[in-house]
Amino acid sequence: MTSTTMASSRSSRVKKSGRRVADRVTQIHREEVNALRNRHKIHVQGTDLPEPVESFSQLQTEYQLLPQLVENIVAVGYVDPTPIQMQAVTVMMHRRELLACAPTGSGKTAAFILPALTHLKKPGRMGFRVVVVSPTRELAKQTYREFQRLATGTGFHICMIGKSDVAKQKFGPKSPQKFDILVTTPNRLIHLLQLTPPGVSMKNVEWLIVDECDKLFEAGKQGFRDQLAVIYKACDSSHVRRAMFSATYTYEVEQWCKLNLDNVVTICVGGRNSATMSVKQELLYVGAESGKMVAMRELVKKGFSPPVLVFVQSKERAQDLYSELAYDGINVNVIHSDKTQLQRDNIVRDFRSGKIWMLICTELMGRGMDFKGVNLVINYDFPPSAISYIHRIGRTGRAGRSGEAVTFFTDEDLVNLRSIAAVMRQTGCDVPGYMLRLRKASKKVRRKLEKHAPKRESISTGKKKKAPFKRNEEGKKQGAVSDMVDRPSAASKIQTGAPKKKSKKTNLKKKKKMKPKKSQPSGGAVKKH
């Protein structure tokens, strides 16, 4: 063998071994990335998938997260990214379209705010470049506040369209294009888009973000699907990217995203459509409607840790329950769509600040709302679907905290009991076997329930006058200090086992009427944390 051939065969051996080393390094890296995803239960689908990051500093060095954002992240107290942030931020930083699903309270809002702001780099005078659509005004307002918090000191102009802005056509073609980011409900935006000429320009939009996307995809009377289609069409420039976020999504939403989004990446943290693991869940059989109030009073009597959210199925029932509980002297308020905007804002503010201890609400507050430290969610009325259940109970147990959820059910609620018991079992809660063996409700029945709440016996007992609050020694309002009800213990009346067919025993309607007794405090002790 000549010296030249020896040299060339040595060099090819070196090249081959170099390639083997490189392949091995790539393989080790791939395994590390997979291990990181597995550790955090991050499931991804799509081609050419961006890798997740483990820390905010990695985001800064590898993705040039704005330095001011990094300071703000520290200021708000975030130490590490949550699993959805680890993966969704990098996907969006690669300008990939996205369907992201992660449990309630797991930081999805920051998962889209951070990359959206980083993309914009600096404030421009080009009109809206990021548009976030939320199903309710309350949620839009919360997202707007979160944008402001994380964008502090960056100079970005963030805007939420209010009623008066719509009336004044504040965003018309002649208005200053100073805003960079728009957070809105579909209604408001559509109104502006449909004016001639349009009251708002979408031509510079770079990111269209749909929060609670499965809600916005719902068809029908209360659905937003048609509105979303109008918004989607308006943001049609070639450079617009779209990202969909929710804690739950249906097969239909997934299919739509696969068909309509460009090379979409799907991220799912944890099991699909599963409740957060941080909530201790309980189902409480209360026999009939009247058993709910007995159970409620028993809960209050045992003592509760505010803040508490109570869900009912309609605004009328919310108002009735409010009258009953206010009469009992509980520091309670109620929020629903019949309240004025100002009233709704004040109630949300008071609940956030701790002035209100118990808030009665409808589905309006079921999604997205992030009230710090809600300790207990009570489903006074059974949720219309497992999806609604997941969102409702997700108002507690947020951002790594623990929480509790109690769901009352009667014989009328058996139709949906199985699906909710299944959600509970999926998160490791104990559920009686019979519940999982109940017949699965047909799609038609489930759809009907979602659209029309079942008729229920009225909550109202005719007590309308609000009892004044008593003050405790520190002069603070006492939670439940009713001085007029000698309540029978509900413990004997509430059954948590299998419901029987309506009988005299289980029908609490027939129980003795409670008599008000002036001299006795009703309990409602408030547990201190």
Ligand SMILES: Nc1ncnc2c1ncn2[C@@H]1O[C@H](COP(=O)(O)OP(=O)(O)OP(=O)(O)O)[C@@H](O)[C@H]1O
């Ligand atoms: N990296 C983080 N570290 C600690 N807390 C965080 C982090 N990111 C977000 N949070 C906090 O977690 C809470 C829940 O976040 P967020 O409201 O975005 O949840 P979500 O996933 O959108 O929930 P939902 O599905 O109910 O809308 C907020 O109070 C937020 O400030």
